[in-house]
Amino acid sequence: MADRAIIGSTPAGGGVQHFWLPHGTPQLPRIARARGVYVWDTDGRRYIDATSGPVAVNLGHGNRRVLDAMRRQAGRVCFAYPSYFESEANTQLADLLCAHAGHGLDRAFFVSGGAEAVEKCLEFARLHAVARDEPGRFKVISRFPAFHGSTLATQALSEEWHKSPLRPMLQQWPKVPAPFSYRPAARLDAEADATRCAEALRETLLAEGADTVLAFIVEPIMGLSGGAAYSSPSYYRRIREICSEFGVLLIFDEIMSGAGRAGRFLAAHVWPEARPDLVVLAKGLGSGYYPIGAFLAPEHMVAAVVQSGGFHLGHTHKASPLACAVGLAVLHELISEDLPARAEATGSYLRDGLEALKADIPIIGDVRGKGLFNAIEFVADAETKKTLPREIDVPMELSRMAMERGLLIYARRTFGGRFGDWLMMTPPLISTRKHIDEIVDLLASTLRDYEDDLRRRKVLP
Numbered sequence: 001m002a003d004r005a006i007i008g009s010t011p012a013g014g015g016v017q018h019f020w021l022p023h024g025t026p027q028l029p030r031i032a033r034a035r036g037v038y039v040w041d042t043d044g045r046r047y048i049d050a051t052s053g054p055v056a057v058n059l060g061h062g063n064r065r066v067l068d069a070m071r072r073q074a075g076r077v078c079f080a081y082p083s084y085f086e087s088e089a090n091t092q093l094a095d096l097l098c099a100h101a102g103h104g105l106d107r108a109f110f111v112s113g114g115a116e117a118v119e120k121c122l123e124f125a126r127l128h129a130v131a132r133d134e135p136g137r138f139k140v141i142s143r144f145p146a147f148h149g150s151t152l153a154t155q156a157l158s159e160e161w162h163k164s165p166l167r168p169m170l171q172q173w174p175k176v177p178a179p180f181s182y183r184p185a186a187r188l189d190a191e192a193d194a195t196r197c198a199e200a201l202r203e204t205l206l207a208e209g210a211d212t213v214l215a216f217i218v219e220p221i222m223g224l225s226g227g228a229a230y231s232s233p234s235y236y237r238r239i240r241e242i243c244s245e246f247g248v249l250l251i252f253d254e255i256m257s258g259a260g261r262a263g264r265f266l267a268a269h270v271w272p273e274a275r276p277d278l279v280v281l282a283k284g285l286g287s288g289y290y291p292i293g294a295f296l297a298p299e300h301m302v303a304a305v306v307q308s309g310g311f312h313l314g315h316t317h318k319a320s321p322l323a324c325a326v327g328l329a330v331l332h333e334l335i336s337e338d339l340p341a342r343a344e345a346t347g348s349y350l351r352d353g354l355e356a357l358k359a360d361i362p363i364i365g366d367v368r369g370k371g372l373f374n375a376i377e378f379v380a381d382a383e384t385k386k387t388l389p390r391e392i393d394v395p396m397e398l399s400r401m402a403m404e405r406g407l408l409i410y411a412r413r414t415f416g417g418r419f420g421d422w423l424m425m426t427p428p429l430i431s432t433r434k435h436i437d438e439i440v441d442l443l444a445s446t447l448r449d450y451e452d453d454l455r456r457r458k459v460l461p
């Protein structure tokens with residue numbers, strides 16, 4: 001019988017293909033089970049997960065304490081609507097999360113995932129502006145490139161979708177350039193480029209009319225938009241100053257970088273000078289065990305919104321007891337196992353391994369990252385940083401080759417390759433040095449074979 005599933009099914013499977021799988025993609029393996037940093041398919045093949053899925057499964061798979069907490073909560077009650085009932089899981093999760101997020105991020109609102117959390121955060125920001133008697137503020141500035149999700153509102157903030165047929169349906173928000181330390185604008189060093197990008201925010205605010213702008217949203221460490229690229233402390237300080245000067249809210253989208261991934265509880269803690277007004281989390285918050293996202297806000301903003309009528313823009317599954325119980329168990333694990341600090345140490349060991357590969361494998365142009373949020377970028381020529389030809393789908397080819405060798409990687413290209421090809425190195429935060437050694441060895445053999453292949457195809461000399 002034909003396979004009727006849409007997501008994940010390929011032409012070979014007879015269903016409608018997943019949007020990013022090109023025609024001719026071979027049938028994907030079927031997942032059988034997963035434990036820790038390993039995943040097995042139904043043919044019994046084992047894969048090591050160097051990506052945590054799409055940078056989500058921070059705890060690794062099959063964590064007993066999280067599964068027990070999920071079972072316990074499910075046995076009591078899965079669902080209760082917050083308009084009728086409070087839930088202990090919700091209040092405990094909010095308290096623990098805010099305690100670790102730190103002063104100024106005092107309250108949490110829970111939803112089902114990343115894009116929904118970004119949208120709720122923007123709606124909350126707008127209600128706050130209206131409550132403060134600033135109804136003229138509604139524009140949201142984002143960076144180029146950026147990725148904030150795939151709903152219509154979050155696509156509008158994400159230049160990823162420039163060629164999408166959906167483009168006419170997207171609100172045209174102002175964009176400012178994101179600094180790329182590896183590829184700064186021509187003739188500038190990374191620091192000067194970061195200053196240029198921060199000043200572009202100021203100019204855009206003035207051009208748009210600063211009192212029409214609600215917020216500036218930033219991935220403090222770029223995810224799908226730029227492969228773990230981040231900027232210097234002066235950039236984060238400067239954007240904070242500019243936002244404060246014009247009364248614009250600074251939002252950190254920490255859907256990838258948060259929950260310990262960057263070697264601190266939040267990436268905002270890596271650059272304390274940034275002091276974002278609002279922070280959005282998802283992915284690692286539920287670690288793939290259950291869908292959950294959140295935005296965090298300061299008490300004074302919540303008080304203003306509550307006084308002017310409250311925030312009633314949730315969805316059916318907002319703050320569901322089951323989601324919150326899983327989030328709470330994930331957070332307990334993160335804290336009791338000291339996973340942010342472990343990510344910091346293991347991440348530095350991983351980058352050492354990748355730097356050693358870079359010395360040996362010419363197509364590796366850059367190794368970068370914080371904690372276990374890392375990427376390597378590919379080049380045709382390390383000297384000139386020339387990218388590999390855009391007509392070659394490097395990410396797809398590499399992912400496939402790695403998978404054949406039992407290695408799961410998350411390879412991407414931003415803006416059709418204009419900002420290069422790269423792959424995320426984001427294994428679960430529980431990864432040990434032994435796991436990292438295994439990942440680096442498998443990656444080395446994949447990349448050496450890929451280089452040979454590119455030479456055979458005359459792409460490389």
Ligand SMILES: Cc1ncc(COP(=O)(O)O)c(C=O)c1O
Nearest residue numbers: 113114115147148149223255256
């Ligand atoms: C920075 C960032 N924001 C938002 C999202 C969207 O999250 P979700 O896929 O849970 O909607 C993602 C997903 O990759 C992301 O990386």
